[in-house]
Amino acid sequence: MTTTQEQPINELLLAAKKASTMLSGLHAEQRHSTIESMATMIEQRTDEILNANREDLDRAAQLLEKGELSKSMLDRLNLDNFKIRGIIDGVRQVAGLPDPVGSISLARELDDGLKLYRVSSPIGVIAVVFESRPDVLPQIASLAIRSSNVAILKGGKEARRTNTVLFGCLQEALGETGLPPQSLILLHGREDIETLLKADGLVDLIIPRGSNDLVRYIQDNTRIPVLGHADGLCHMYVHEDADIEMATRLVVDAKVQYPAACNSIETLLVDATIAGAFLPLVADALCRKNVDLRLDQRSFEIISPSQSSVRHAEIADWTTEYSDLVISVKVVDSIVQAIDHINQFGSHHTDCIVTADADVYESFFRSVNSAGVYWNASTRFADGYRYGFGAEVGISTGKLHPRGPVGLEGLVTYKYKLVGKGHVVSDYLGPSAKRFSHRDIDM
Amino acid sequence: MTTTQEQPINELLLAAKKASTMLSGLHAEQRHSTIESMATMIEQRTDEILNANREDLDRAAQLLEKGELSKSMLDRLNLDNFKIRGIIDGVRQVAGLPDPVGSISLARELDDGLKLYRVSSPIGVIAVVFESRPDVLPQIASLAIRSSNVAILKGGKEARRTNTVLFGCLQEALGETGLPPQSLILLHGREDIETLLKADGLVDLIIPRGSNDLVRYIQDNTRIPVLGHADGLCHMYVHEDADIEMATRLVVDAKVQYPAACNSIETLLVDATIAGAFLPLVADALCRKNVDLRLDQRSFEIISPSQSSVRHAEIADWTTEYSDLVISVKVVDSIVQAIDHINQFGSHHTDCIVTADADVYESFFRSVNSAGVYWNASTRFADGYRYGFGAEVGISTGKLHPRGPVGLEGLVTYKYKLVGKGHVVSDYLGPSAKRFSHRDIDM
Numbered sequence: 001m002t003t004t005q006e007q008p009i010n011e012l013l014l015a016a017k018k019a020s021t022m023l024s025g026l027h028a029e030q031r032h033s034t035i036e037s038m039a040t041m042i043e044q045r046t047d048e049i050l051n052a053n054r055e056d057l058d059r060a061a062q063l064l065e066k067g068e069l070s071k072s073m074l075d076r077l078n079l080d081n082f083k084i085r086g087i088i089d090g091v092r093q094v095a096g097l098p099d100p101v102g103s104i105s106l107a108r109e110l111d112d113g114l115k116l117y118r119v120s121s122p123i124g125v126i127a128v129v130f131e132s133r134p135d136v137l138p139q140i141a142s143l144a145i146r147s148s149n150v151a152i153l154k155g156g157k158e159a160r161r162t163n164t165v166l167f168g169c170l171q172e173a174l175g176e177t178g179l180p181p182q183s184l185i186l187l188h189g190r191e192d193i194e195t196l197l198k199a200d201g202l203v204d205l206i207i208p209r210g211s212n213d214l215v216r217y218i219q220d221n222t223r224i225p226v227l228g229h230a231d232g233l234c235h236m237y238v239h240e241d242a243d244i245e246m247a248t249r250l251v252v253d254a255k256v257q258y259p260a261a262c263n264s265i266e267t268l269l270v271d272a273t274i275a276g277a278f279l280p281l282v283a284d285a286l287c288r289k290n291v292d293l294r295l296d297q298r299s300f301e302i303i304s305p306s307q308s309s310v311r312h313a314e315i316a317d318w319t320t321e322y323s324d325l326v327i328s329v330k331v332v333d334s335i336v337q338a339i340d341h342i343n344q345f346g347s348h349h350t351d352c353i354v355t356a357d358a359d360v361y362e363s364f365f366r367s368v369n370s371a372g373v374y375w376n377a378s379t380r381f382a383d384g385y386r387y388g389f390g391a392e393v394g395i396s397t398g399k400l401h402p403r404g405p406v407g408l409e410g411l412v413t414y415k416y417k418l419v420g421k422g423h424v425v426s427d428y429l430g431p432s433a434k435r436f437s438h439r440d441i442d443m
Numbered sequence: 444m445t446t447t448q449e450q451p452i453n454e455l456l457l458a459a460k461k462a463s464t465m466l467s468g469l470h471a472e473q474r475h476s477t478i479e480s481m482a483t484m485i486e487q488r489t490d491e492i493l494n495a496n497r498e499d500l501d502r503a504a505q506l507l508e509k510g511e512l513s514k515s516m517l518d519r520l521n522l523d524n525f526k527i528r529g530i531i532d533g534v535r536q537v538a539g540l541p542d543p544v545g546s547i548s549l550a551r552e553l554d555d556g557l558k559l560y561r562v563s564s565p566i567g568v569i570a571v572v573f574e575s576r577p578d579v580l581p582q583i584a585s586l587a588i589r590s591s592n593v594a595i596l597k598g599g600k601e602a603r604r605t606n607t608v609l610f611g612c613l614q615e616a617l618g619e620t621g622l623p624p625q626s627l628i629l630l631h632g633r634e635d636i637e638t639l640l641k642a643d644g645l646v647d648l649i650i651p652r653g654s655n656d657l658v659r660y661i662q663d664n665t666r667i668p669v670l671g672h673a674d675g676l677c678h679m680y681v682h683e684d685a686d687i688e689m690a691t692r693l694v695v696d697a698k699v700q701y702p703a704a705c706n707s708i709e710t711l712l713v714d715a716t717i718a719g720a721f722l723p724l725v726a727d728a729l730c731r732k733n734v735d736l737r738l739d740q741r742s743f744e745i746i747s748p749s750q751s752s753v754r755h756a757e758i759a760d761w762t763t764e765y766s767d768l769v770i771s772v773k774v775v776d777s778i779v780q781a782i783d784h785i786n787q788f789g790s791h792h793t794d795c796i797v798t799a800d801a802d803v804y805e806s807f808f809r810s811v812n813s814a815g816v817y818w819n820a821s822t823r824f825a826d827g828y829r830y831g832f833g834a835e836v837g838i839s840t841g842k843l844h845p846r847g848p849v850g851l852e853g854l855v856t857y858k859y860k861l862v863g864k865g866h867v868v869s870d871y872l873g874p875s876a877k878r879f880s881h882r883d884i885d886m
Binding site: 017018020021022024025108110114116119121122123124204205219220223225243246249250252253254257258339340343361363365366367369370371372373374375376377378380381382386387388398399400401402403404405413414415416417418419420421422423424425426428429436438 | 461463464465467551562564566647662663686689693696697700806808809814818819821824829843844845846848856857858859860861863865867868
């Protein structure tokens with residue numbers, strides 16, 4: 001098994017880079033059977049995984065008592081037969097996804113016998129830093145191998161025993177199907193993160209899967225590209241001609257259904273024209289779901305302040321991800337003001353407008369610079385599974401590719417293939433220069 | 444005119460962000476006529492531009508005498524009627540390119556009445572740091588506006604007068620076609636770079652166009668994504684069944700035709716089987732073009748060391764971008780050794796194999812992790828113009844998108860559009876959950 005216990009991490013990273021070259025030379029069928037074999041191994045060793053998980057849980061329960069671990073960490077650590085079934089199904093689903101490597105997105109003849117292609121290709125070495133949840137390990141490992149990438153998996157020490165057994169299953173699958181063992185590397189130590197962050201040239205992409213603090217720390221301390229989001233500050237804007245009943249249903253779903261999710265809304269923006277009719281209704285619906293309201297002056301004047309769960313918003317409310325049953329509310333005079341608020345205070349994750357007017361939506365869509373810009377749909381749909389991407393690697397709030405929910409497609413990049421017959425550039429220069437044809441051809 | 448002389452840079456950056464929201468709301472036709480108008484303005488004010496350029500050149504000549512400016516800087520600063528014609532044609536070409544904003548790359552029904560689209564969209568605010576060459580200014584400005592992005596243009600002080608007049612032409616075009624003046628911002632001061640590098644949240648992408656040192660400095664000192672390459676360390680590998688005459692022609696073109704270009708080769712790798720026949724030939728051809736050879740022990744034994752331009756390679760030679768008439772040569776025992784050398788020492792720019800065997804090329808293509816992986820063609824083809832991308836923003840050697848020569852397409856990102864009819868996530872959860880259809884639909 002490839003872990004820090006046996007080899008210094010720098011040697012492991014060099015071996016990972018070497019393995020990534022070998023891996024990129026393999027055909028899709030071989031990678032596909034590795035994933036199938038991963039699922040089988042986890043299936044066969046389910047009891048062993050559950051036993052290891054029980055040991056981790058026992059230890060975590062002690063830490064919980066001492067206040068060194070949170071209840072939610074403990075919940076996410078917990079595996080049972082049902083969850084293991086979900087893990088196995090998830091891995092098999094990844095095996096069933098179309099091969100993301102080798103697809104052609106541009107094919108062009110530059111001149112007679114000189115052809116250019118843009119071909120999807122693996123990124124190389126991907127490091128994933130995750131906390132608590134052991135189910136992340138087989139999920140990411142299967143996505144990485146499916147896309148011909150080496151994955152360095154840094155789990156939390158609270159899940160060490162579970163991760164070690166799960167990782168053993170994955171290693172067996174690599175061995176059985178002839179993939180290099182360093183295609184997957186498991187690390188446990190907090191100190192290993194520092195080494196990973198400095199490993200530019202060896203690690204090509206870092207994906208943090210954990211708390212906002214973890215993501216922000218990683219973003220601030222590495223030159224390696226980071227795929228992830230520190231904040232999920234989503235908005236719903238209710239336009240003047242919105243269907244009030246629909247808007248209420250959407251606000252309640254987007255706030256209440258799972259408030260800790262990054263795609264839940266934190267701020268409700270309401271057009272002044274509709275505020276008098278809409279705000280009392282939505283406030284009532286939210287209060288019945290135990291949601292605290294933080295109101296700007298104008299919405300405060302409309303909503304009865306007699307309720308204890310209502311108070312004035314402060315400036316910090318517009319930039320706070322509550323991750324809880326709390327929502328801030330602001331009345332705006334126009335769509336322009338709503339867009340400015342969202343672009344200024346939002347985290348470019350997912351924002352929604354409720355309106356009956358298609359042109360209004362189009363202008364909202366064009367001007368809001370977020371990964372998801374929705375029309376009459378809950379922001380909670382922003383998720384790789386719901387988008388039909390299969391398993392999700394993470395959600396990116398960066399402006400560049402990959403953006404939004406990232407599935408298997410986000411784990412490939414591209415290379416340009418140029419096929420010639422001895423073509424040289426000097427023939428295309430000077431007074432008797434040959435001309436390029438630049439003719440698109442069949443892919 | 445929007446320059447530092449009139450407003451502090453922080454205010455300018457905030458205004459730029461605001462302008463980017465306005466710009467993203469505009470239709471393609473309006474942006475198109477702005478670009479046409481830019482070309483007309485430059486045409487009309489050609490004499491004024493040339494006069495300003497002459498003043499810059501006079502001052503630069505004085506700096507050259509004092510040794511404070513290089514000859515190549517002076518050459519790149521120089522404009523004449525012919526070059527201005529080229530600038531105008533370039534801007535008109537950008538106007539003629541298809542609109543990069545609003546194209547759909549994914550369309551999927553998630554359920555009845557719930558449709559997901561992935562739509563190409565502007566990035567936001569792009570900062571370009573360039574040196575000396577004033578022709579970069581209208582080129583980048585036109586590409587940015589064409590793709591609905593705000594451009595902050597930081598030119599060199601040596602080109603201050605020329606850039607100011609050129610920028611005046613662009614500002615006139617913005618004004619005439621109703622675009623916000625802060626859609627383009629010109630900066631001159633070296634100290635402004637520091638402010639730009641710290642402006643994450645306001646600047647979304649930085650494109651350095653200049654020396655390797657400039658690029659590396661910018662990459663090392665910002666959290667903002669950087670599009671560019673510090674090194675161009677390209678290889679040509681001559682496989683055992685290569686056509687020796689073709690290989691010689693390719694090596695000479697890729698090394699000699701323009702040695703200062705980033706897509707010129709620095710290292711020649713030769714299969715041991717063919718080295719005895721090929722090396723004397725290629726060495727002779729290179730020496731006739733005044734190329735110095737840095738040879739590993741095995742190639743040294745084959746090539747006559749009597750020639751003065753030949754010496755032993757040192758370890759540093761494998762990582763040196765000569766940008767000059769110098770090439771390092773190494774004999775390898777196999778394609779695997781060649782691939783390992785390229786992946787270890789290369790800069791992931793462009794690498795080529797010369798071989799008659801298609802399967803050998805395929806395995807080289809899969810395993811070499813570079814933006815361009817070529818077969819029997821000079822690495823010098825790695826260029827946006829030659830690829831048919833129109834004007835080039837730069838070449839990226841990063842592993843992620845955009846990669847390789849970057850044209851207009853590299854200045855857009857995407858957003859997800861989700862169009863519903865009041866759809867909420869809670870309907871898709873629990874025992875009576877609705878199911879997603881995930882059916883691809885017409886774009």
